[in-house]
Amino acid sequence: VIEIGQPERSVVTTCAYCGVGCTFKAEMRGEELVRMVPYKDGKANRGHSCVKGRFAWGYATHRERILKPMVRERITDPWREVSWDEAIGHVAREFRRIQAKYGRTAIGGITSSRCTNEETFLVQKLIRAGFGNNNVDTCARVCHSPTGYGLKTAFGTSAGTQDFDSVEQSDVVMVIGANPTDGHPVFGSRLKKRLRQGAKLIVVDPRRIDLVRTPHVAAAHHLPLRPGTNVAVLTALAHVVVTEGLVDEAFVRARCDMESFGAWAEFVADPANSPEAVAQYTGVDPDEIRKAARLYATGGNAAIYYGLGVTEHSQGSTTVMAIANLAMATGNLGRPGVGVNPLRGQNNVQGACDMGSFPHELPGYRHVADDATRQMFEELWGVELDHEPGLRIPNMLDAAVGGSFKGLYVQGEDILQSDPNTAHVAAGLAAMECVVIQDLFLNETANYAHVFLPGSTFLEKDGTFTNAERRIQRVRKVMSSRSGKADWEITLDIAHAMGFRMDYSHPSEIMDEIARVTPTFAGVSYDRLDALGSIQWPCNDKAPQGTPVMHVDGFVRGQGRFMITEYVPTDEKTGPRFPLLLTTGRILSQYNVGAQTRRTENVRWHEEDLLEIHPHDAEERGIRDGDLVKLQSRAGATALKALITDRVAPGVVYTTFHHPMTQANVVTTDYSDWATNCPEYKVTAVQVSPSNGP
């Protein structure tokens, strides 16, 4: 029996796990968090929650949290606890020394989509204005940058089109490369409810995900495609729409660029893009593609929801554009029940992108080469800004190995565990002279760090997160900071120590600046957030209450633009040595690399990552359920236990990446999306064999 004391006060705040953005009442007794109660007025969750937001907050007071700043000269030295002043002074001196010796662009930083909008805004401001370059990147690029690129190209804005309520008016729902039951559970439940009410389901996924197997939900069509062939399947769906006369011509004529439509229609109608032609390499039954296309085009309000199974490919941006093409051609945009809806993985992926975390874009998705935008920021910040795009994370690592990049400030990200090709990440970090990690725990990347700055949890700070439906919500301080500083204060101190002033006394003042410089945030302030509960951007003079559904009267870019989406197979090939394809995903109780959930009671539900393998492939290799197996790719090898299941098709294996001992990214490749460098995590050629370890 667990005794739970009576709370004395409660604070409404926002979950810091996934992009659904559930709100909770944190019930407190003194400084002790008693329980998290799903907030019934929460617009994203309406009183619901999942096991992560409700129970997985114990990491905030976990004994392994680092609460004192630490410094060491070499990465082989032991850590030395120091005062905040000494740590910040050390960072500033080292970064200035490196810039004096190697040049202005020899340092950079990484923002986190786990942190608040205000913290992210400050990190990119420090780098652009304080460091004097654009070497800023974000973990949001590693998951959803193709969404930003693809949707901006097609519609003119880098965000999903709907609110979550919209699903309640959908007649057909297509889920592509997402597993909402595990990845976005509260939205997943809402989706299932709509399906039980009679909406039809199309699932495009290599695995028989939970939605396909849910009782009382008839998965109208499951298209179990071979990993890496999304573009071919989506173009084949479009082929059916065009060749069978299912285009919504009135919508296309009124809303879209007809020249681009004509070229696209001619391209998709080519017999090489027919369901029958692509079947040989996608592995999908042509009849199922035809039926799914007819259902999507004629079944009423049809919505598409997608996840990292779309974006984390060498053709991630092409796939997003193929989804946009399909929605425009069938008129499924601009009203409730339809739309193109990226399910963002982390709590603030949308916000991290909005805040200018990319090396080529200032806040509000404006290019650094745009003179008028740069001039506005220069006048406000009192510095001259670089007009050249900076380095993305893989380019920073390449430059470090090459000797021209020497200092890195990482806020809230564990790139050694989460980025592809672990060996290359380690080589890049090892070649740097000052790596600064700001985090809760000594993560894997901290093994290569010279300075560790203790970060704070979402329970210890004020700010905002922006969820997958563009909803900006307040994060409220629930308990005192355990390390003495919130993350935004650390960034502020580094800026001051480096000689660049940024004067804010509270995160609300940072939001006021964001609203001043970002047109889609123009009407956002803490007072308005408190009054309205939350606000979906764009929020400005034209939309003072925010915007639940976008592109209602016209696309942000004017006319919707169709793009040619030619299927180009990934360079990652199977062959005799590596005959299987590995794809990866998440499980309900755990979150990403597990730094938080592994330090809560939730770990009991998932003590290790398993390798799902089809019974035929297991039998061929003499593998029994629960055997330790060796997972080998061209990049490396790891070991984990086998789970024999027909959830995966023959030729496909699948694992999660929540535990550091699994080291899933030891085996993933260096390939990435052609437009954004988003890593191709979802396709790795592997061999699996019985093993006692790698």
Ligand code: SF4
């Ligand atoms: Fe909601 Fe996602 Fe948090 Fe679960 S993890 S409570 S679905 S925001």
